[in-house]
Amino acid sequence: MFAIISDIHSNLEALKTVLADIRRRGVETIICLGDMVGYGPDPAECLDLVAENTQLSLCGNHDHAVFYEPMNFNVSAERAAFWTRAKLEEETDVECRNRRWRYLGSLNPRHEQNGFLFVHGSPRKPINEYLFPDDVYTAPHKLMANFERMEQLTCFCGHTHVPGVFVDDPYFETPEEMGEAHKYAIGDEKVIINVGSVGQPRDRDPRAAYVIVHDNEVEFVRIEYDIDVTARRIRENPYLDDFLGARLYEGK
Numbered sequence: 001m002f003a004i005i006s007d008i009h010s011n012l013e014a015l016k017t018v019l020a021d022i023r024r025r026g027v028e029t030i031i032c033l034g035d036m037v038g039y040g041p042d043p044a045e046c047l048d049l050v051a052e053n054t055q056l057s058l059c060g061n062h063d064h065a066v067f068y069e070p071m072n073f074n075v076s077a078e079r080a081a082f083w084t085r086a087k088l089e090e091e092t093d094v095e096c097r098n099r100r101w102r103y104l105g106s107l108n109p110r111h112e113q114n115g116f117l118f119v120h121g122s123p124r125k126p127i128n129e130y131l132f133p134d135d136v137y138t139a140p141h142k143l144m145a146n147f148e149r150m151e152q153l154t155c156f157c158g159h160t161h162v163p164g165v166f167v168d169d170p171y172f173e174t175p176e177e178m179g180e181a182h183k184y185a186i187g188d189e190k191v192i193i194n195v196g197s198v199g200q201p202r203d204r205d206p207r208a209a210y211v212i213v214h215d216n217e218v219e220f221v222r223i224e225y226d227i228d229v230t231a232r233r234i235r236e237n238p239y240l241d242d243f244l245g246a247r248l249y250e251g252k
Contacts, residue, residue, distance in 0.1 A: 004195045005210045006033035006158030010040030011199025014208040017225035018198050033158040034060025034120035039244050041233035043084045047100050059107035060120040061128040067104045076241040083239035117155040124149040130160050133172040143170040147190050155192045162203045163196030163220050175220035186216040206251040
């Protein structure tokens, strides 16, 4: 049994709440699919917590942008990336500052383990390709191309902040369509499973999202956290757009 988190986006309140919930459930192994930083007000603290509490973390596009350069970002995301870089550089403890930068620089884009593939974006472009639910109608060729690239039956990803399961019909199944338990049984067909976002959900549900994998069953978990704290800290930061806090209340 293990938990998978993704897209924390410097939202410390959401991350602390999710980690506490994972501990309460007795789950000891945690995998992070990237985007620990970006958008939110507490990048250093989130990096530290992820590094301390996960057994594996991958590189997301915002992690990549902070360590290298933001590319194809909107204005809000780009400003947040440059501010995050400056914030990490402000750390006066040289050992601590260097440790965070080494951690960011060490993140791999993909990982294979026990028959599972773990990425941030997609199987064929692990850092920055978006797989949207609407792609089953508007870009089915993109989804099929990703399934063709998969050697494994199951891939876990994040990036779009929308939890659910792609099957190679193609079709996208939301957690709500899975029944009250919000559990999906992994079978012998190829699936791409989006674990949702801890720190910035975009499926119109503001609660933090993550998954727990029990053998071959994936449980989609939602949990409330104190959005007011994160939104206020964003509003108080002149380098972060107020919109980034306001959107948390609507889950979009």
